[in-house]
Amino acid sequence: MGRYVARRLLQMIPVFLGSTLLVFCMMYALPGDPVRALAGEQTVDPAQIAALKKDLGLDLPLWHQYWNYLVNLFQGDFGTQIASGRPVAEIISEAFPITIRLALFAFTFVVVAGISIGIFAGLKADTLRDRGLLILTLLLISVPSFVLGLVAQSFFAHQLGWVDPNVSDAAPWGELILPATVLASLSLAYVARLTRTSVAENLRSDYMRTAVAKGLPKRRIIGVHLMRNSLIPVVTFLGTDLGALLGGAVVTEGIFNVKGVGYTVFGALKSREGSTVVGIVTLIVVIYLVASLLVDLLYAVLDPRIRYA
Amino acid sequence: MTIIDTTADAPAPKGPADDGSGPLLDVRDLHVEFKTRDGIVKAVNGVNYNVSAGETLAVLGESGSGKSVTAQAIMGILDMPPGRIPQGEILFRGQDMLKMSYEERRKIRGRKIAMIFQDALSSLNPVLSVGYQLGEMFRVHQGLSKKDAKAKAIDLMDRVRIPAAKERVNDYPHMFSGGMRQRIMIAMALALEPDLIIADEPTTALDVTVQAQVMDLLAELQTEYNMGLILITHDLGVVADVADKIAVMYAGRIVETAPVHELYSRPAHPYTRGLLDSIPRLDQKGQELYAIKGLPPNLTRIPPGCAFNPRCPKAQDICRTDIPALVQVTERDGSALPGRGSACHFWKEQIHG
Numbered sequence: 332m333g334r335y336v337a338r339r340l341l342q343m344i345p346v347f348l349g350s351t352l353l354v355f356c357m358m359y360a361l362p363g364d365p366v367r368a369l370a371g372e373q374t375v376d377p378a379q380i381a382a383l384k385k386d387l388g389l390d391l392p393l394w395h396q397y398w399n400y401l402v403n404l405f406q407g408d409f410g411t412q413i414a415s416g417r418p419v420a421e422i423i424s425e426a427f428p429i430t431i432r433l434a435l436f437a438f439t440f441v442v443v444a445g446i447s448i449g450i451f452a453g454l455k456a457d458t459l460r461d462r463g464l465l466i467l468t469l470l471l472i473s474v475p476s477f478v479l480g481l482v483a484q485s486f487f488a489h490q491l492g493w494v495d496p497n498v499s500d501a502a503p504w505g506e507l508i509l510p511a512t513v514l515a516s517l518s519l520a521y522v523a524r525l526t527r528t529s530v531a532e533n534l535r536s537d538y539m540r541t542a543v544a545k546g547l548p549k550r551r552i553i554g555v556h557l558m559r560n561s562l563i564p565v566v567t568f569l570g571t572d573l574g575a576l577l578g579g580a581v582v583t584e585g586i587f588n589v590k591g592v593g594y595t596v597f598g599a600l601k602s603r604e605g606s607t608v609v610g611i612v613t614l615i616v617v618i619y620l621v622a623s624l625l626v627d628l629l630y631a632v633l634d635p636r637i638r639y640a
Numbered sequence: 641m642t643i644i645d646t647t648a649d650a651p652a653p654k655g656p657a658d659d660g661s662g663p664l665l666d667v668r669d670l671h672v673e674f675k676t677r678d679g680i681v682k683a684v685n686g687v688n689y690n691v692s693a694g695e696t697l698a699v700l701g702e703s704g705s706g707k708s709v710t711a712q713a714i715m716g717i718l719d720m721p722p723g724r725i726p727q728g729e730i731l732f733r734g735q736d737m738l739k740m741s742y743e744e745r746r747k748i749r750g751r752k753i754a755m756i757f758q759d760a761l762s763s764l765n766p767v768l769s770v771g772y773q774l775g776e777m778f779r780v781h782q783g784l785s786k787k788d789a790k791a792k793a794i795d796l797m798d799r800v801r802i803p804a805a806k807e808r809v810n811d812y813p814h815m816f817s818g819g820m821r822q823r824i825m826i827a828m829a830l831a832l833e834p835d836l837i838i839a840d841e842p843t844t845a846l847d848v849t850v851q852a853q854v855m856d857l858l859a860e861l862q863t864e865y866n867m868g869l870i871l872i873t874h875d876l877g878v879v880a881d882v883a884d885k886i887a888v889m890y891a892g893r894i895v896e897t898a899p900v901h902e903l904y905s906r907p908a909h910p911y912t913r914g915l916l917d918s919i920p921r922l923d924q925k926g927q928e929l930y931a932i933k934g935l936p937p938n939l940t941r942i943p944p945g946c947a948f949n950p951r952c953p954k955a956q957d958i959c960r961t962d963i964p965a966l967v968q969v970t971e972r973d974g975s976a977l978p979g980r981g982s983a984c985h986f987w988k989e990q991i992h993g
Contacts, residue, residue: 537762543717544757545828546750547780559767634767635812 336628343620350616351404351609355397358605364389366413387413400609410606412599419610422595426611430591432504433584434576436511437518442569445519449526449565454553456531464523471520480513480586497588510587514580518572525568529561536560563633570626577622578615662734663690664836664868665714665753670728672709672892675721679940683709685892686728688966691836691868696859698871698879698900700915701889704936707872710889711838714870715755716745732836751781754829756858758841760821764813770797770824771809777831796827800857819850823857830861836868843878855882876919880904885979888912891937891947894966897981908969908982908991910952946985958985 366383384390388399403410409419452464471479487509488496498506533539534557542556581593588594592611599607631637672684684706691697699707712718714730716737730737732753737745757763765773774796775789784792790809797805800823802816813821822842829837839858843851859882862869873879879886879900886903888896888911896909907913914932934951937943943950949959962985969980972992984990 537757537759538765540717541757541763541828542765544715544749544755545777545780546746546748547776548746551776551780556765556768560765563767635769636766636814 332631336624339624339627343617346620347613347617351401351613352397354609354612355400355605356393358603358608359393359396361603363603400606404610409610412604412607414602414604419607422607423592423611423614426590426592426595427614429589430577430584430593433507433511433514433580433589433591434573436504436507437515437576438569438573440511440515441518441522441572444515445522446526446562446565448519448523450530450558450561452523453527453530453561454534456527456534461527464527468520468523471516476513476517476580477582477586479516480510480583483509483513484586498590500590507589510583510589513586514576514583518576522565522568522572526561526565529564530557533557533561559633563630566633567626567630570622570629571619574619574622577618663692664733665870666690666729666731666734667710667714668729668731670710670713670730671726672706672713672718672723672728673726674723676940681939682942683892683939684713685942687889687892687894689887689894689897691870693835693868694863694866695885696862696869696871696883698873698883698886699889700873700876700879700886702874702936704939705889706892707889708840709892711755711840711870711872714838715753716749717755747781750777750834751832752834753836753838754832754834756822756825756829756837756839756842759845760818760825761813761845763825764821766813769810769812770816771811774824774828774831777828781832792831796831797824799830799861800824800827802827818846819854822846822850822854826854826858826861830865833865834867836870837862838870838872840872841874842871844873844875851878858882876904876915888915891942892939893947893983894981895948895983897966897979898969898977899979902977902980906991908980908987909984910954910986910990911948913990914951946983954986954989956985 366380366387366389381390388396391399400410407420409423411418412422448464448468452461455461484496487493494509495506498510538560539552539556542552547556578592580591581597583589584591584593585597592615596608596611598604599611667687667689670684670687671682674681674683687706687710689697689699699710701707709718709723713723713725714737718725725738728738732748737748740748764770771790771793774793775784775786778784778789778792779786794805794809797809802808802820802823808816813824816824822845826842829839837858842858843854846854855878858869861867869882871879871883883900885899886897887894888903888909890911896903896907896912898908903912904916907916911932914930917930918932920929932951937947937950943960945958945960945962946952946955946964949955952959964983964985966981966983967987969977969982969987969991971977982990
């Protein structure tokens with residue numbers, strides 16, 4: 332087990348280097364440049380621009396820029412935004428708490444509603460209520476989140492006036508209800524379907540028959556024997572899903588003006604702020620890797636047949 | 641002791657409630673059917689049998705003969721729907737279990753009647769330790785604490801002779817060998833010392849040496865606790881040593897019933913004859929193995945008359961029209977053979993040649 336974890340942690344190093352390099356190259360390849368963007372519409376002396384670029388190290392070849400970036404990163408320096416002059420670390424530390432709040436909110440919703448719907452449908456597979464719920468979840472899966480987001484926004488905010496269309500900068504819990512619901516909808520549908528299939532399948536298994544034959548009460552048959560088995564694939568999905576939610580939701584955060592990670596990354600991408608994009612994306616990659624490692628470890632806890640060596 | 645009612649169609653009048661002398665379990669004219677897309681599958685069509693304390697009834701038959709479905713109906717673990725019990729009675733100590741509430745039946749399951757399944761690996765929950773699964777019986781039915789239940793689980797594992805029970809109590813089913821897993825199933829069925837155990841092909845998934853061990857263990861524990869045992873099997877070899885009486889099933893009916901040794905020496909139904917003839921014998925080495933020709937009938941379209949007629953070497957016209965009732969089998973001179981019955985129009989020719 333210990334060796335397995337160590338190996339997985341070591342594997343993160345090449346993934347980390349690879350992903351930073353990849354994002355770095357992509358930023359480099361994009362047209363437009365942050366220094367010229369500073370000037371906006373004005374014409375600027377090319378010599379001035381060149382001087383500024385030299386100051387920021389942007390005139391160096393790509394590999395050298397990447398090297399400088401890594402050296403700074405290992406000293407805990409994420410770099411500085413060119414336009415605002417603010418350290419990238421500060422920007423990340425502002426955006427992440429908001430995204431974490433939104434992600435946890437959405438995640439709770441996914442877990443509670445998704446699993447409940449899944450169990451409710453799976454226990455009576457192939458009945459009317461199962462079919463109905465399947466169609467409903469299929470609808471949620473097939474509607475893109477920007478459509479759902481905009482529809483929800485115009486209905487609840489503009490028509491009914493129950494909520495503000497935009498989330499304020501502090502992003503209190505109450506204002507996150509609608510964005511969290513929209514963000515959760517897709518995963519919720521997947522979780523519901525996954526749970527439903529798993530429950531329906533395990534319901535027919537031999538050990539369930541044994542549990543009934545043992546004279547156990549229904550509550551125990553379903554709560555212990557069925558659930559322990561049925562939730563294994565669901566937990567696996569939920570783990571990676573939490574990683575994805577923490578990575579920020581560009582579309583949802585954009586629609587509701589939530590100043591989280593997705594929103595920030597999108598902004599930085601538009602103004603070609605390379606160090607911001609690379610910093611945030613790298614952090615997301617690391618979060619994702621850690622989440623999937625935790626899922627794999629949890630999997631071994633849930634299913635004793637899995638052993639890591 | 642009478643084994644079976646003489647006719648399949650007319651159930652015997654209701655006996656008095658449990659007076660201590662009646663059979664432990666009495667199945668009367670049981671019918672089970674399943675609704676499927678292809679029509680109604682008539683899995684069990686009027687089965688009668690009974691078991692007393694300390695007695696072993698072997699139910700013999702091919703796959704699809706309804707032997708397991710009958711057992712599941714007794715246990716109350718049929719999937720309903722699609723399953724349905726249109727008629728029949730299952731009397732346990734004189735009380736019809738089919739008329740009981742879910743809770744009443746649940747309290748009988750595991751505590752009074754327990755079941756051992758064929759495939760212990762899939763029948764045990766893969767993600768719970770065997771100690772937990774054994775201890776659950778005591779926790780649920782007797783309200784013991786987790787700790788006491790675990791101690792009882794270790795006792796049980798010792799009793800079914802699982803080596804190093806104390807160390808292995810927290811192991812999971814996949815960590816045991818096939819024979820050990822079946823012992824765990826047996827231990828689970830024995831946990832609350834039930835009055836009746838139904839063993840559904842308990843040794844089919846095991847290799848031959850382990851089969852004998854498991855059967856011996858089961859027979860020994862049965863004697864120790866004076867339990868009734870219904871042994872469902874298609875293996876005539878397993879039956880001979882442990883059973884007291886045999887009921888042979890075909891297409892959801894009992895076609896022959898007899899004390900165990902009489903069945904082997906003088907079968908009174910062509911189907912039983914066929915089964916006995918298909919046992920490989922050492923003195924017939926080199927000859928072709930006998931097999932009953934044809935396939936078991938499709939239970940959505942059971943042939944008219946005797947269900948066995950399309951495969952029967954002795955079938956006559958009457959066999960294709962009239963369903964033979966299970967009748968008392970007698971000696972040539974007319975004296976009844978106790979406990980023997982045959983559902984064949986020509987049982988006399990079969991048994992007396």
